[in-house]
Amino acid sequence: FAVWVKVLTLGIFEVISSLAVTGIVGQDVVLPCQISTRTQPDNMEVQWKKIIQTAIETVYEYRAWTGQDVPGQKYQGRTVLLKDGFTSGNVSLKLKNVQPADGGTYSCIVRSNAWSADAATELQIADSSAVLSR
Numbered sequence: 645f646a647v648w649v650k651v652l653t654l655g656i657f658e659v660i661s662s663l664a665v666t667g668i669v670g671q672d673v674v675l676p677c678q679i680s681t682r683t684q685p686d687n688m689e690v691q692w693k694k695i696i697q698t699a700i701e702t703v704y705e706y707r708a709w710t711g712q713d714v715p716g717q718k719y720q721g722r723t724v725l726l727k728d729g730f731t732s733g734n735v736s737l738k739l740k741n742v743q744p745a746d747g748g749t750y751s752c753i754v755r756s757n758a759w760s761a762d763a764a765t766e767l768q769i770a771d772s773s774a775v776l777s778r
Contacts, residue, residue: 657681657759659680659762660763661677661765662676664765664766664767665766665767666768666769667769667770668742670742670772672739672742673742674736674737674739675752675767677692677737677763677765678733678735679733679761680733681733686757688708688755689706689755690725690753690754691706691751692704692751692752694748694751696748700751703719704719704737719739721740722740723738724737725738735752744769747769748766749766750766751764
């Protein structure tokens with residue numbers, strides 16, 4: 645069960661995400677992000693950023709016009725944009741092999757020629773042994 649919230653609306657498009665998701669150490673987690681259009685915006689760019697107290701860290705960037713995928717330096721080989729969902733507006737990011745340091749606030753930013761919007765979600769980390777003992 646996910647609670648979806650609208651974080652920012654510009655023009656007729658919205659970007660929505662869940663308030664929080666839980667990742668288990670050593671497993672994969674999907675950071676959800678959905679745009680409210682059924683067609684891929686012109687020259688769409690998707691950015692995922694981690695918001696840290698002292699900085700903003702690039703997790704992943706995708707540019708549709710070049711098809712270029714650019715993982716952040718600390719996330720090489722650990723991120724996959726779920727492009728099969730583009731036709732339904734799904735721009736969620738899979739983060740592989742979750743680590744305790746991955747916990748925090750992530751921002752999904754979607755830009756095109758005509759608009760830009762973003763949404764944030766909190767990744768909470770659970771240890772696999774703690775989950776199994778419940």
